[in-house]
Amino acid sequence: MVSVDFELRKKVMDAHIGDTLKYCYQCNRCTDVCPVSQIAPDRYNPRGNIMASFLGINLFMGQKDNFGIWGCTVCDTCDEICPQKIELTEIFTVLKNMSIAAGEGPDYYTTQASTIYDAGKAIPSQPAIERRREQLGLPKVEEPDVSEVQKILNVTKLNKILNK
């Protein structure tokens, strides 16, 4: 049975998209230009994601295969092509944020966020690369204030999302 997820619906409607979403007329241009739909048509379909989000149907939560939302390569071509100026990728960000908050989604994402929380950088500085920078005549990369970064990310509750 299909049930409406009101939390999803509220978040989607709240995501800075004005009221454009309801003007989606399922023309399929987004899916036509999507590079992932082109190579995996049975697994990824932005048009379907927009319809489901608008109706408040959460297609991928709790599913084993969530490529249906995480397969997006975030090329932003659909946003550009949509005749109704729907910012599809903003909606997909809502879906992904919900997926992560529910403890789902590919490891890559939480691992990277965790590194940023710990070091302030997605790729922390390392001695071998520092030496290489020196050899190439490059200045040191200035280090960010990590305690400041962590304070910010505690207020946004990223620490809770990442179980820190």
Add this chain to the structure above:
Amino acid sequence: MTEYKMFQGCTIGNRIPFLEASARMVFDKLGIKTSEGPFACCPDPVGFNSVDHTSWLAMGARNLTIAEAEEKDIISLCNGCFQTLKLVNKELSHDEHEREKINKILGEVGKEFKGTINVKHFVEVLHEVGEEKIKESIKNDLSGLKVACHTGCHYNRPSEIVQTDDPLKPVKLREIVAATGATPVDYDEEVLCCGAGVGNTEEEPAMQILANKLSSAMNAGAEAIIVNCPACFQQFDTNQKKAEKQTGNSYGLPVLYVTELLALAFGMKPDDMGIKFHRTRPKDLLEKHNLA
């Protein structure tokens, strides 16, 4: 002359710094001034934004306040950093509700986003410097070299916000390349993504997209791919072998950062810019065009 805050980003700064070497050589030659700042991760518009949008806005805004304090615009060497900082800057400048929310968070560390600076991609800046000035510095005319330009997605989309170039037919990178004498080929998949994003989730589709792109460039006669983003660079350069393995095709197509191409045209030495650190060796290409 304006001085920019240099935002090389995590990937260039802490993983493949040789790309920064060529960028700095070219900036020096063209009189583009930069200075350092204690920036954190931009953060990643594909990764971190997918985890938590509010955290992404707050971290991006924190970086912007560092440049605001010095009243300097940011120059980004990376599409991802550029897009994040540009999007956050725009969203918070135009949406009071969000700005208040984010400034409340930044208030905890004594910072406030004001929206007083601009964020630029280095290709925009090079293009502003202009063809004439680039031509004046050329020592090695690259006529005869055919290349495929790949700007990558986050340089020119979403166009309504980033306003750098045509969203589906970008021209600035092509014009910079043409100023060296090299010929940008027309190829069907020019605006196709490199596939790095989906690679975070699953490798197979990412390599399929990459292979489609490489085949299209080679069929058009390209001898190299020219990029302006470290994520695209790594996808084309480091992952090319994987794409070959998955598809059974063989490419061996060298990848050059546009600043490497310019530096070579300016007569600078491959060793000084660390070209030996490329995984897909450009040695034959450099020899063929007398650039080694």
